[in-house]
Amino acid sequence: MRIETYDLNDGKICIPIAESYKDCMELIKSDRYRISGKVESTASIIRNIIKPFDSSFLFWFRLSQYRGWLIRLCRFMYRRASRKDQIQIPTSVRIGYGFYLSHGICIVVNEGTVIGNNVNISQFLNIGTNHNTPAIIGDNVYIGPQVSIVEDIRIGNNSTIGAGAVVTKDVPKNATVAGVPAKVLNYN
Numbered sequence: 001m002r003i004e005t006y007d008l009n010d011g012k013i014c015i016p017i018a019e020s021y022k023d024c025m026e027l028i029k030s031d032r033y034r035i036s037g038k039v040e041s042t043a044s045i046i047r048n049i050i051k052p053f054d055s056s057f058l059f060w061f062r063l064s065q066y067r068g069w070l071i072r073l074c075r076f077m078y079r080r081a082s083r084k085d086q087i088q089i090p091t092s093v094r095i096g097y098g099f100y101l102s103h104g105i106c107i108v109v110n111e112g113t114v115i116g117n118n119v120n121i122s123q124f125l126n127i128g129t130n131h132n133t134p135a136i137i138g139d140n141v142y143i144g145p146q147v148s149i150v151e152d153i154r155i156g157n158n159s160t161i162g163a164g165a166v167v168t169k170d171v172p173k174n175a176t177v178a179g180v181p182a183k184v185l186n187y188n
Helices: 021-036 042-050 057-064 071-085
Strands: 002-008 011-017 107-109 126-128 148-150 175-178 183-187
Touching: 011 021, 021 042, 021 057, 057 071
Parallel strands: 107 126, 126 148
Antiparallel strands: 002 011, 175 183
């Protein structure tokens, strides 16, 4: 697996880039671990994806990022899951290990956005840009429901963004922000 490094204002994040289906499954297992709290086998993950009403968005998203021989099937299933769950995250978005969608509905993320490891996002999230300068979100970040992140924003590691916040400025590491526009409430 290849690693890409991105700079934050007060640190760096390392994002894994899958170079095979085995790498994709490693990322999927890390996502499933965040959901279930236990290490699952590949067969167990596939059984859970086949269940009716279970969200398969992250499974197909991860597989669609690698351009292997299953790319057509993976992209078809990804688009289907994306429409069903109302989640628009392009496959060009870089996401680290352990990504968690707490209530995956009505989520829009601009292509080019970078999301670190162990990030939780909630429903009605919008990460956008008008000038092709997407956000970079650090590791261990929690983003509450109905949050808007606008333009070239850097969100530091271990930060929390409160519900309904509109983030228009960089967020330092270990900070809790909320409000319109978002302001630092405290540091963890």
